[in-house]
Amino acid sequence: MQEQVTAVEPNGNKSMEFSVDEPGDSPSPGRPAAKFVYPGGSRPLSGYTIKRGIGHGGFGEIYYALSDAGKEVALKLIRRNLDVELRGIRHCLNLKHPNLLDLYDIRQDDEGDTWVVMEYISEGCLADALADYPNGMPADRALAWFHGIAAGVAHLHDRGIVHRDLKPGNIFSDDGLVKVGDYGLSKFVSCSRRSGQTESVGTVHYMAPEVANGRYGKEIDIYALGIVLYEMLTGRVPFEGESVGEVLMKHLTAKPDVSGLAEPYRSVIARALEKDPAQRFRTVSEMLAALPQPAHTPPGAARLPSGTHRAAGGAGAAGAAGGAGAVPPPFPEGIIEAEAVDEEPILKAVCETWSKLCTAWNDANLPAPVKILLLVAVIVVLLVNAGVLVPLTVVLVIMYAGYRLVRAMVLPQHRHKFCSHRADVAPTPSAEPPQAVQPQAAPRQSPFPPRYDPKLAITMPGRRGRRHREQATPALVVKPPRERFTELIRSLLAGALVAIAMCVVLVLVNSYCFSFPVRPDQYAWLVLVSIAGTWAVLIPSKFWEGTRGEVILRRFIQMVIGMGLGAVAFATSALLMVHPPADGGYGNDFHLLPRAPAGFYDAYGHPMLLAYLACFGSLYFLMRWWRQADPLRGTRLSLWSVFLTVVVAAIVGGFWSFPQSWLMTVAVAISASVQIASPWLPPRKRFRRNNV
Amino acid sequence: MFKLEPRLRGLTAMDYRGSQQFDKFMLWIDAVGGFWVCLGDKVTLGQPTACGTVDVPILADISSRHARIRRDGEGYLIEAIREVQVDGLEVEKMAALSDGSRITLGEGVRLAFRRPHALSATARLDFASHHRTQPSADAVLLMADSCVLGPKSSSHVVCREWDEEVILYRHDEQLYCRTKAALTIDGVRYQGRGRITVNSHIEGEGFSLSLEGIRHS
Numbered sequence: 001m002q003e004q005v006t007a008v009e010p011n012g013n014k015s016m017e018f019s020v021d022e023p024g025d026s027p028s029p030g031r032p033a034a035k036f037v038y039p040g041g042s043r044p045l046s047g048y049t050i051k052r053g054i055g056h057g058g059f060g061e062i063y064y065a066l067s068d069a070g071k072e073v074a075l076k077l078i079r080r081n082l083d084v085e086l087r088g089i090r091h092c093l094n095l096k097h098p099n100l101l102d103l104y105d106i107r108q109d110d111e112g113d114t115w116v117v118m119e120y121i122s123e124g125c126l127a128d129a130l131a132d133y134p135n136g137m138p139a140d141r142a143l144a145w146f147h148g149i150a151a152g153v154a155h156l157h158d159r160g161i162v163h164r165d166l167k168p169g170n171i172f173s174d175d176g177l178v179k180v181g182d183y184g185l186s187k188f189v190s191c192s193r194r195s196g197q198t199e200s201v202g203t204v205h206y207m208a209p210e211v212a213n214g215r216y217g218k219e220i221d222i223y224a225l226g227i228v229l230y231e232m233l234t235g236r237v238p239f240e241g242e243s244v245g246e247v248l249m250k251h252l253t254a255k256p257d258v259s260g261l262a263e264p265y266r267s268v269i270a271r272a273l274e275k276d277p278a279q280r281f282r283t284v285s286e287m288l289a290a291l292p293q294p295a296h297t298p299p300g301a302a303r304l305p306s307g308t309h310r311a312a313g314g315a316g317a318a319g320a321a322g323g324a325g326a327v328p329p330p331f332p333e334g335i336i337e338a339e340a341v342d343e344e345p346i347l348k349a350v351c352e353t354w355s356k357l358c359t360a361w362n363d364a365n366l367p368a369p370v371k372i373l374l375l376v377a378v379i380v381v382l383l384v385n386a387g388v389l390v391p392l393t394v395v396l397v398i399m400y401a402g403y404r405l406v407r408a409m410v411l412p413q414h415r416h417k418f419c420s421h422r423a424d425v426a427p428t429p430s431a432e433p434p435q436a437v438q439p440q441a442a443p444r445q446s447p448f449p450p451r452y453d454p455k456l457a458i459t460m461p462g463r464r465g466r467r468h469r470e471q472a473t474p475a476l477v478v479k480p481p482r483e484r485f486t487e488l489i490r491s492l493l494a495g496a497l498v499a500i501a502m503c504v505v506l507v508l509v510n511s512y513c514f515s516f517p518v519r520p521d522q523y524a525w526l527v528l529v530s531i532a533g534t535w536a537v538l539i540p541s542k543f544w545e546g547t548r549g550e551v552i553l554r555r556f557i558q559m560v561i562g563m564g565l566g567a568v569a570f571a572t573s574a575l576l577m578v579h580p581p582a583d584g585g586y587g588n589d590f591h592l593l594p595r596a597p598a599g600f601y602d603a604y605g606h607p608m609l610l611a612y613l614a615c616f617g618s619l620y621f622l623m624r625w626w627r628q629a630d631p632l633r634g635t636r637l638s639l640w641s642v643f644l645t646v647v648v649a650a651i652v653g654g655f656w657s658f659p660q661s662w663l664m665t666v667a668v669a670i671s672a673s674v675q676i677a678s679p680w681l682p683p684r685k686r687f688r689r690n691n692v
Numbered sequence: 693m694f695k696l697e698p699r700l701r702g703l704t705a706m707d708y709r710g711s712q713q714f715d716k717f718m719l720w721i722d723a724v725g726g727f728w729v730c731l732g733d734k735v736t737l738g739q740p741t742a743c744g745t746v747d748v749p750i751l752a753d754i755s756s757r758h759a760r761i762r763r764d765g766e767g768y769l770i771e772a773i774r775e776v777q778v779d780g781l782e783v784e785k786m787a788a789l790s791d792g793s794r795i796t797l798g799e800g801v802r803l804a805f806r807r808p809h810a811l812s813a814t815a816r817l818d819f820a821s822h823h824r825t826q827p828s829a830d831a832v833l834l835m836a837d838s839c840v841l842g843p844k845s846s847s848h849v850v851c852r853e854w855d856e857e858v859i860l861y862r863h864d865e866q867l868y869c870r871t872k873a874a875l876t877i878d879g880v881r882y883q884g885r886g887r888i889t890v891n892s893h894i895e896g897e898g899f900s901l902s903l904e905g906i907r908h909s
Contacts, residue, residue: 035900036722036723036900039893039895039900039902040720040722040893040901040902040904041891041893041902041904051718051720051726051902051904052720052721052722052723052724052725052726052901052902053722053723053900054723055723064720064726066827070827072828122824122828122830175822
């Protein structure tokens, strides 16, 4: 089948204008929300009354209008009557296919502008549906969409028409029936020579590499289908970039990363995205044949399973989010996570127990004071039993490390086997019981928009969090320095206050469980060191905020800072003439080294400068403190972080024979103060700006 | 001799007609959607009839007077004339509606009752089934004193792309439109706020919308 709709002959000196649409944006409601030439109520075209603007397409404005008899239509205004373009639409005018948006007519108004009269669809487009699944749709839903799209495109190809602008914004669902729209308009390319001005047309994310050379075979639709399928399964397009040029360059040169996909999707997409058109699938049906059939779909007209319906109004006017009633993916080869993490059963069990505990803790409807009391009680118990727990933990950790080492050597293929296992735990944001699925008999709508269920979010903690972090990070990077500085000052002040309060609490805990009265000078030392330690975390973290940086480098910098802190701690203790109670007060201290290194302790067992340097240096090297100050951390005060800090402090103290409880107290005070004092963005607020 | 009521002073005949005759209008918001706005405290839901007595005519297999929704002070009540369910429970006579209530009329018309804004008594009916009003609208607004159009989710009409809120409100039986910046109402420029009729076209920074009175047809 030879392509018949020839748009613009490629010509060496023509410059092409493209725009990069954010894939998450729904293109149907144009981004400049206003500015339609015709207001509601006007009748530029006899027989139709415009009610409102819908959006801006590649060529002009699209309006919602009623005919005099009351028929709902979409009117597309084409301002420039290029014969080529009109010929393209005329070719398509009499196409009939359930998966193609109907074109009713082409009309001219009195001013000579051309209007395309077409079917109006009140529901959202695929772009809206994608916005509901930021991590990709369930495989079955994606397949249902894809089969509908492919059927429509295959029909176009059968009539010798190349769509050229397949993208989620052009694919709609009407009552569960997939409709491909915007065909016949050769909008890919607009030459500046002809239009005389830059025009934003199309989006480069779905554009095959050979388009740059002016080749418009139906292979470009296959390519676009591959990208759309990829986007449906993963939630993002394979080639992203800051600029048009960057995306184009990736289309031309980069290999798509399909490693996160399961078969057969991986090979189908890889083949559809071949750079050489000849290497791709020859026809849409060939591509379709390589994919499984969607379940619950009546043969023929490919309908989506129920629950696709968004409340109408494009921009979510009615507020009802779609994406419910999903079918659990029936295919064992569902989508797997992009990074298949080697999950070891013991670690997994521990993590699951921990996350359950966290959930229970968060869900437990306890008032804050009770929680704090509980927390204090737990810390007391831990501190009292530190003598037993710490060695036990160390032994367990060493044993576990050995086990992991052996496991890694014995099971090198583990990772690959693992991939196929993950399929059934693939992240499905709408894991609903499948009772809502009766495509033929029951009305095909989800009863009511589902409420957001926080539990669902918890079932897949790692990945979602990571992605959200990535999405939210840019907002932090662009934060103006002034704002950053203000935040820093604020958190420094707060940190000092919180550290003082924490020290009181910890001293009380200490004196309770060791029945050891802390002298005022010791308390002063504790407060000063805690404040200095809190600041030593907050300041570098503020600089690192929003960037990734090399972990080892940051650890090193922290180590240097930690040593500085150690020096401060030593200086303070020398000035105040106070010493951590190392002399016999803690008989049960656990020592990893048989005896303290030379020059660390004086004759009375009081730590010297070297001991301080070593202790605080290693404490700051071992912990990734900046994560505790990260505004994008999971919760404001993570008990896990505090606990980890205690453990690390215990190990460090044990290693350097430093008075352990003393170091642990300081570490807990620092950790809690840092987390309470540094700014935290609640997850809900992170994306308000970015339309999610 | 003739003394006009204060609220009618300064009105043209058109305005007067506009202010009196319509208790409902279509709100067409460019790039957002079309909304059926009812101003009355009592609205009837039912099948469209020839004489147009139904306030919210829904093209569905229901009775022409199927249910009535009443705004009672700050709350809403639904009165069942025919078969009505609220949150899955059959309504005997009356039931209270609150934000998130799910209304079922007859067999298959499902509506979601929303009151998104805490400070406004205005409510919204979303269609959860595939039924629509006749003529078609994306949702029904039961407008009390004010109606907020804006980017926040607490707006009565969520217009995600907008920067500022636009508020339609009633004062002395008149409709007004208010926003932070300047706006143009029917070609006349206003600063901050201006009076509108049910047939006005309003344009402002980054938004445009039209009102269209719904006649009894």
